[in-house]
Amino acid sequence: xxxxxxxxxxxxxxxxxxxxxxxxxxxxxxxxxxxxxxxxxxxxxxxxxxxxxxxxxxxxxxxxxxxxxxxxxxxxxxxxxxxxxxxxxxxxxxxxxxxxxxxxxxxxxxxxxxxxxxxxxxxxxxxxxxxxxxxxxxxxxxxxxxxxxxxxxxxxxxxxxxxxxxxxxxxxxxxxxxxxxxxxxxxxxxxxxxxxxxxxxxxxxxxxxxxxxxxxxxxxxxxxxxxxxxxxxxxxxxxxxxxxxxxxxxxxxxxxxxxxxxxxxxxxx
Ligand code: DAK
Numbered sequence: 287x288x289x290x291x292x293x294x295x296x297x298x299x300x301x302x303x304x305x306x307x308x309x310x311x312x313x314x315x316x317x318x319x320x321x322x323x324x325x326x327x328x329x330x331x332x333x334x335x336x337x338x339x340x341x342x343x344x345x346x347x348x349x350x351x352x353x354x355x356x357x358x359x360x361x362x363x364x365x366x367x368x369x370x371x372x373x374x375x376x377x378x379x380x381x382x383x384x385x386x387x388x389x390x391x392x393x394x395x396x397x398x399x400x401x402x403x404x405x406x407x408x409x410x411x412x413x414x415x416x417x418x419x420x421x422x423x424x425x426x427x428x429x430x431x432x433x434x435x436x437x438x439x440x441x442x443x444x445x446x447x448x449x450x451x452x453x454x455x456x457x458x459x460x461x462x463x464x465x466x467x468x469x470x471x472x473x474x475x476x477x478x479x480x481x482x483x484x485x486x487x488x489x490x491x492x493x494x495x496x497x498x499x500x501x502x503x504x505x506x507x508x509x510x511x512x513x514x515x516x517x518x519x520x521x522x523x524x525x526x527x528x529x530x531x532x533x534x535x536x537x538x539x540x541x542x543x544x545x546x547x548x549x550x551x552x553x554x555x
Pocket of ligand 1: 436
């Protein structure tokens with residue numbers, strides 16, 4: 287399937303995974319307007335694929351070009367000439383990219399291979415979960431520039447690591463290394479190098495690819511919607527989602543295969 291071509295992104299299908307590489311290594315893959323436009327166009331194309339029902343890939347992996355950076359933040363040089371109105375428009379456009387990643391019907395994994403600062407950390411946090419190489423560094427350094435997080439960091443960092451830790455990281459702008467990011471729950475798994483983290487992310491997509499795609503889609507939707515709710519409301523959503531899953535062909539096949547002691551062949555419906 288053709289996912290389009292982009293000036294600043296390399297988009298390749300690798301078995302079950304769609305690997306998206308932000309490709310501006312000379313500027314540490316910083317989010318210039320062109321990168322945001324490309325991510326916007328790609329996520330729009332992916333949403334359209336999703337609307338057609340059949341998904342040709344079972345997961346998306348987002349990474350950065352080179353060994354040094356995932357994404358070193360918004361492009362500071364480009365930002366210099368922006369009016370406040372352009373700044374707001376820029377923030378909203380990238381926020382739209384992040385909400386689309388959360389809305390995709392397949393899991394999105396961030397394979398962080400170096401600096402993930404500011405907008406880079408925010409892009410990673412819009413993914414379902416984050417894997418990192420041991421040289422990765424995370425942070426929200428906006429206060430160093432007289433700015434505040436603009437692509438969801440003020441909300442999603444607290445969701446990931448708790449409000450106290452998020453406040454400390456945002457108010458100080460202090461970067462943390464991969465070990466600490468792993469310890470506080472921002473990163474799920476650590477790998478020795480960039481190649482390792484990419485392979486690790488693709489292996490997890492392959493692991494998910496033999497499971498029911500419908501069940502994973504429902505789980506993703508449910509966990510996104512239930513997360514900000516009080517427990518009782520979340521449980522209500524869960525019961526409704528359980529009923530939806532109960533009506534699928536995947537559920538019939540999964541249960542049949544278990545009882546027959548066979549591997550399930552999920553139809554994806
Ligand atoms: N933007 C543009 N260029 C960048 C960049 C960035 N964020 N980060 C690095 N580069 C460029 C450097 O300028 C340098 O270019 P040349 O001099 O070679 O032409 C090249 O990448 C290599 O960087 P360094 O020479 O600095 O490499 P080092 O290893 O010495 O240092 C570093 C790596 C990541 C520690 C350092 O580059 C650094 O501190 N970079 C900036 C990190 C940062 O503060 N990022 C921005 C976070 S704030 C908004 C919405 C959202 C946001 C803002 C506004 N609006 C609504 C307006 C979000 C803001 C952020 O993301």
